Amino acid sequence: MQTKKGEITNVAILAGIMGAKKTSELIPLCHNIDITNVDIKITTNKKLSNLVINASVKSTSKTGVEMEALTAVSISCLTIYDMCKSLDKNIIIDKIKLISKKGGKSDYLND
Numbered sequence: 001m002q003t004k005k006g007e008i009t010n011v012a013i014l015a016g017i018m019g020a021k022k023t024s025e026l027i028p029l030c031h032n033i034d035i036t037n038v039d040i041k042i043t044t045n046k047k048l049s050n051l052v053i054n055a056s057v058k059s060t061s062k063t064g065v066e067m068e069a070l071t072a073v074s075i076s077c078l079t080i081y082d083m084c085k086s087l088d089k090n091i092i093i094d095k096i097k098l099i100s101k102k103g104g105k106s107d108y109l110n111d
Contacts, residue, residue, distance in 0.1 A: 005083045009042050012053070012076040012083075016040045019075030020057055020068040027071070033061040038072060053077060054099075064104030070096060 001008040017038045024032035037058040042051055055072035057065040077093045084091060101108040 003083050003087065008080055008083050012042060012079045013040045015079040016053070016055060016072040016076035020055065020065075020072035023068045023071040027067060030067050031063065033059050033063055033065065033068070035059050035065065035068060038068070040072060040076060042076070051080065059103075062103060064101045066098050066101045066104075066108075070098060 005011070017040065019026075020038045021035055024030045035057060037056075039056040041054045043054075044051055053073050053076050055069045055076070057069045057072065059065045059068075073096055077096070081091050081093060097110065098108065099110050
């Protein structure tokens with residue numbers, strides 16, 4: 001997908017990775033942790049005319065990385081919004097949620 005600002009998917013993935021790495025600078029009291037991997041997948045649902053963005057974050061730290069994953073998705077969404085706002089004034093960002101987490105004080109799985 002291309003706009004005047006560039007190729008949407010690659011830019012949004014890069015922005016999401018950067019967002020994950022900067023989470024501790026953006027969210028007060030969020031600890032800076034060693035991130036070993038950020039994987040962002042953007043898929044198109046043509047039937048619903050929407051995009052689905054998933055982020056997976058890994059770290060060698062004992063704490064969870066859910067804030068980094070949620071930040072990665074949020075920044076990817078905002079980047080897509082910024083790149084597409086001139087094309088559509090009705091863009092909606094919704095349903096950002098944690099799907100699963102391993103590490104930290106407890107594990108989590110959202111069914």
